[in-house]
Amino acid sequence: MTNPLLGGAKRRGVWFEYACLLATWSALFFLAVLLLVILWQGTSHLSWEFLTSFDDRITPEKAGMLAGLWGSFWLMILTILFAVPVGVGAAIYLEEYSADSRLARIIQVNLSNLAGVPSIVYGILGLTVFVRTFGIFSKGALVERLVGHHVEGLYFAFGLHIPLPLKTTVISGALTLSLLVLPVIIVATQEALRSVPPSIRHASLALGATRWQTIWRQVLPASLPGIITGIILSLSRAIGETAPLIMVGAATFLRATPGDIETPAQMLTNPQGVMNAPFDEYTAMPIMVYNWAKQAQRAYQDIASAGIIVLVVVLLAMNGLAIFIRNRSQQHLRW
Amino acid sequence: MEKLPTTSESIPTDGLFRRSSWSRFVESQIQNVMLLCASLSILTTVGIVFVLLNESVYNVTGGTAFFQEISPWKFLTGTKWHWDSGDFGVWPLLTSTLQVALIGGLVSIPLGLASAVYLSEYATPRTRRIIKPTLELLAGIPTVVYGYFALIFITPYVLRPLFGLVGLEVGVFNGLSAGIVVGIMIIPMVASLSEDAIRAVPQSLREAAYALGSNRFDVSARVVVPAAFSGIMAACLLAISRAIGETMAVVIAGGQNTSGLSVNPLREVFTMTSYIVNVSSSDVEAGSLEYKSLYAVALTLFCMTLTMNILSQWIMRRFRETYQ
Numbered sequence: 105m106t107n108p109l110l111g112g113a114k115r116r117g118v119w120f121e122y123a124c125l126l127a128t129w130s131a132l133f134f135l136a137v138l139l140l141v142i143l144w145q146g147t148s149h150l151s152w153e154f155l156t157s158f159d160d161r162i163t164p165e166k167a168g169m170l171a172g173l174w175g176s177f178w179l180m181i182l183t184i185l186f187a188v189p190v191g192v193g194a195a196i197y198l199e200e201y202s203a204d205s206r207l208a209r210i211i212q213v214n215l216s217n218l219a220g221v222p223s224i225v226y227g228i229l230g231l232t233v234f235v236r237t238f239g240i241f242s243k244g245a246l247v248e249r250l251v252g253h254h255v256e257g258l259y260f261a262f263g264l265h266i267p268l269p270l271k272t273t274v275i276s277g278a279l280t281l282s283l284l285v286l287p288v289i290i291v292a293t294q295e296a297l298r299s300v301p302p303s304i305r306h307a308s309l310a311l312g313a314t315r316w317q318t319i320w321r322q323v324l325p326a327s328l329p330g331i332i333t334g335i336i337l338s339l340s341r342a343i344g345e346t347a348p349l350i351m352v353g354a355a356t357f358l359r360a361t362p363g364d365i366e367t368p369a370q371m372l373t374n375p376q377g378v379m380n381a382p383f384d385e386y387t388a389m390p391i392m393v394y395n396w397a398k399q400a401q402r403a404y405q406d407i408a409s410a411g412i413i414v415l416v417v418v419l420l421a422m423n424g425l426a427i428f429i430r431n432r433s434q435q436h437l438r439w
Numbered sequence: 440m441e442k443l444p445t446t447s448e449s450i451p452t453d454g455l456f457r458r459s460s461w462s463r464f465v466e467s468q469i470q471n472v473m474l475l476c477a478s479l480s481i482l483t484t485v486g487i488v489f490v491l492l493n494e495s496v497y498n499v500t501g502g503t504a505f506f507q508e509i510s511p512w513k514f515l516t517g518t519k520w521h522w523d524s525g526d527f528g529v530w531p532l533l534t535s536t537l538q539v540a541l542i543g544g545l546v547s548i549p550l551g552l553a554s555a556v557y558l559s560e561y562a563t564p565r566t567r568r569i570i571k572p573t574l575e576l577l578a579g580i581p582t583v584v585y586g587y588f589a590l591i592f593i594t595p596y597v598l599r600p601l602f603g604l605v606g607l608e609v610g611v612f613n614g615l616s617a618g619i620v621v622g623i624m625i626i627p628m629v630a631s632l633s634e635d636a637i638r639a640v641p642q643s644l645r646e647a648a649y650a651l652g653s654n655r656f657d658v659s660a661r662v663v664v665p666a667a668f669s670g671i672m673a674a675c676l677l678a679i680s681r682a683i684g685e686t687m688a689v690v691i692a693g694g695q696n697t698s699g700l701s702v703n704p705l706r707e708v709f710t711m712t713s714y715i716v717n718v719s720s721s722d723v724e725a726g727s728l729e730y731k732s733l734y735a736v737a738l739t740l741f742c743m744t745l746t747m748n749i750l751s752q753w754i755m756r757r758f759r760e761t762y763q
Contacts, residue, residue, distance in 0.1 A: 117656035121561055124659075127553030128570060131626045135577050141592050142584070193476030201470050202477075211477050213752075214484055220677065220748035221741065222684025224712050225487060227719075228737045232490040236725060238500040245501060283483050290480065314462065316469045344581025347686035347712070351719050390583045390687075397587040397691055405591055412584050419579060 142416075146409030154410055156366075158359040159392065164403035167396070169411055174361035175274070175354070175386035176343055176418075182278030182382055183285065183342055188335055190282075191289030198290070199297040200319055218287045227351025230280030235352050237269035264379055272353030274362050274386045280352050281345060285338040292334020296327040329433030336426040340419050346390040356395040358387040389415045491741055494734035505731040514735060518700050520709075522729045529739060531700050535614065535708035536740075539689055542618025542704060543625060543682035548675050550622075551629025552664075555671075558630070559637045560659045571631075578627040585624050586691030589616040594692070598705075607705060612694025614708035620692065621685045625678045632677065636670020637663055669758035676751035680744045686712040711740045 149165075157168030194211075202208035232238060240246040247255050247268075257267040270276040300323050308318040324331075363381030365374055393415060396408035498504040506514070509527050517528015554574065558567050593616040598609045609615070640663050648662045664671065689710045695717055696707035715733050723730045 113654060113656070117654045120656040120660060121557075124553040124557035124561060127550045128557045128574070131550055131554060131577060131623065131630075132570070132573055134623050135573070135580075137592075138580070138584070138588050141588065145591075190476045190479055193473045194480060197470070197473035197477040201473055208477075211480055214481055216752065217745065217748055218480060218484060220680055220744055221487065222686065222712065222744055224684065224686045224715055225491075225737055225741050228715070228734065229483070229487050229490050231719065232494070233486060238493075239502075239725060240500065286480060286483070290477075314466055316466055340579060344579075344583070346581065346583045347690075347716060350716055353719075356720070390581050393581075393587065394583050394687065394691065397583070397590065405587075408587055412587065415581060416584070419581070423576075423579065 139416075142409045142412050144409075145406050146411075146413045149407055149410035150413060155414070159357055159387075159395075161357065164401060164407050167404070167407050169389065169392060169414055170366060171358045171361050171387050172389040172392040172411070173414075174365065175358075175388040175391075178274045178362045178381050178386065179278050179281060179349075179388055180339055180343060182275060183281045183339065184335070186279060187282035187285050187289055187338075191286050191335075192293050192331060194286075195290045195293035195297060196319060196324075199294050200315070200323065215287045215290060219291070223284055223345055224347040224351060226280055226284045227348030229283065230276060230348060230352040234270045234276040234279050235272055241269050262379065263376065266383060270383075272355070272385060273383050275382045276352045277349055277354055277386065277388070278382070280348050281342045284345065284348060285342045288338040288341065289335055292338065293327075293331050296330025296334060297323060299330060300326045329429050333426045333430045336422050336429070340422040340426075343422070344390055344415065344419060346388075346394050349388055349391055350394070354391045355385055355387045356391060358385060360385070362386050389418070487741065491734055491738040494731050495738045502726055505728070505735040508728060508731075509735075520714075522732060525728075527732055527735070529711075529736065531696075532709060532711045532714055532736060533739075534700060534702060535693070535696065536683055536710040536712070538614050538702060538704055538708060539618045539621060539685075539693065539710055540679050540682040542615060543621035543685070544675070544679050546619055546622025547625045547629050547678050547682075551626045551674075551678070552633050552671060554626065554630040555633035555637055556659050556664065559634050560655065560663065574627050574630060577624060580624070582624060582685060582687040583691065585620040586617070586688035589620040589688060589692035593619060602705065609705045610694070610707055612692060612707045613705050614693055615704040617689045617693035617708065618682075618704065620688045621682050624685075624688070625681050628681060629674050629678045632674035633667070633671045636667040636674065639670065640666045669754055672758075673751040673755045676747050676754070680747035680751070683747070684712065684740060684744050686716060689713050690716045711736045715740075 153166075154168045155173065156170055157166065158170055159168065160166040198208050198211060241248075241255055243254060255268055257265055259265055267273065270279075304322050304326060305318055308322045309315070313321070362384040363374070363377035363379070365371060365377045365381060371378060389411065393408050393411040396404045396411060399405065493499060493504065495505040497507070509525075514527055514529055516530070517526060518530045519526040519528045520531045558571060562570065590612075594609060594611065594613060598613070598616055602609050644662055644666060645658050648658045653662070689708070690713040693710060693713060694707035695713060696709040701708065714736055718729060718733045723733075
């Protein structure tokens with residue numbers, strides 16, 4: 105060192121680099137500790153019985169996650185049905201139809217604000233609109249005065265009964281989660297659509313295809329991997345959501361699955377159950393974890409760890425699938 | 440459409456005449472359906488605002504709203520929250536919420552910012568490719584897991600021994616453990632938003648600083664971070680807003696302190712979000728004052744987070760440094 109000042113500066117630089125490195129690693133260290141502690145506590149309770157039996161209030165050793173697994177499954181299926189068409193449609197409108205119009209700008213700003221709304225507020229929205237529908241179906245309220253008699257729901261053929269208001273059914277939960285993930289799906293789809301080069305659209309339009317034909321036959325297929333990745337990632341967020349589901353009345357203790365479908369095979373053999381499942385009571389994996397975690401008994405807290413392992417494995421599988429699809433599509437597509 | 444002249448009959452021409460009035464109609468209807476989908480996001484916002492205002496400020500669907508029974512002044516200035524005696528002062532909830540958010544910010548902002556600086560300025564591309572997705576995993580873990588972890592690990596095995604050294608007692612449920620996990624779960628958010636801001640600083644600025652003889656520390660801490668300051672500020676605001684709205688970790692690890700105003704992070708807290716969860720999971724009758732208080736609290740929460748989000752967007756726009 106010829107200049108003594110440089111020595112100090114150098115030391116400070118090294119310190120700073122180590123501090124930044126330490127910060128990054130401390131976050132990763134925390135993640136590792138979290139996963140290890142949960143694995144440590146939960147693995148002994150993991151078994152096939154844990155996945156195939158119902159919750160138990162008296163003997164924690166017998167408690168299982170079956171109701172939560174099926175509840176989360178139905179929530180996800182219905183959320184896909186509601187949120188994906190609407191989310192993709194909205195993104196198509198914003199990217200392909202509205203050429204930077206005033207309305208599109210308003211929607212765009214609105215989307216970024218919606219993404220910042222706490223999930224519990226969505227829960228309150230769901231509680232008021234879907235579960236209770238402002239109480240207009242209750243005795244002596246608006247609907248009864250308009251229709252002339254008390255309305256309990258809509259009855260359809262094959263014994264399909266849709267309760268009104270939707271009450272604390274799977275469909276209320278799924279609609280709430282749909283509203284929650286909609287901004288995420290829209291933004292992810294927009295990005296996927298934007299990655300399709302304009303020349304593809306120009307070529308298609310120049311060949312005489314209409315706007316919709318261009319979107320349906322060229323833009324959507326080309327951006328599909330990106331869209332699917334975005335959808336899976338947003339669902340992996342939805343599957344861990346707890347607060348909004350508590351608000352819309354997911355049961356904390358339930359010894360039944362939606363539509364009484366307890367094995368995948370029953371999806372085929374019990375069509376009536378499949379039809380009734382969306383309008384049945386439910387619980388979900390994170391709700392069961394929450395319920396176990398707040399029990400005073402230590403044994404239940406260990407069960408919560410086992411529940412978390414199942415939940416995290418499902419999450420990792422979803423994330424892995426999303427990464428797989430993304431990597432695969434990057435190999436195949438070349439413009 | 441007029442029939443276009445064709446030179447040869449062998450050329451398939453049906454493509455040219457496809458735009459009949461029917462398919463034009465279908466095209467326009469498809470566009471309308473897409474517009475409808477897009478407007479659903481606006482409808483959601485309108486729905487949230489309507490629901491919150493309807494039950495808390497002025498009720499239009501039958502019944503009275505919360506602020507028609509409890510004066511908003513009492514709500515906003517009261518320091519007691521006892522629904523059974525009719526005391527609805529929001530300050531105990533507010534101080535708990537801010538306490539958790541502050542601890543969360545103190546954890547997440549330095550760590551997140553330092554990670555962002557490390558990832559963008561120091562890490563090799565290969566390290567970055569591995570560390571970044573791993574860091575994102577922190578954001579993907581459900582919040583209920585964080586709450587559980589704070590309750591069974593952080594409080595008994597980290598905070599208790601630590602504060603035991605100085606003779607302080609830590610409650611089973613405490614604001615500090617909740618704040619710490621909230622902070623950790625938003626590290627990825629601070630890191631990735633700050634990193635975006637840092638990456639937006641043009642390379643020429645760094646090169647100029649190096650050319651003038653600066654070392655990496657000078658470049659990062661004195662050139663890049665100040666240049667990205669607006670983006671970093673916006674990231675911090677968004678992080679605090681997330682921490683304010685965070686629910687499950689606080690519900691599980693923070694407990695529900697009903698004793699009134701408390702600023703001790705080693706004791707139980709009772710945030711706005713955990714109040715909402717507690718009321719909705721107890722058997723409260725729809726239409727009762729307690730039920731309606733839930734909407735008033737949610738409205739306060741919504742206003743706070745919305746203000747911070749808008750503020751952060753404004754800072755991004757207003758103070759963005761533009762470079763050629």
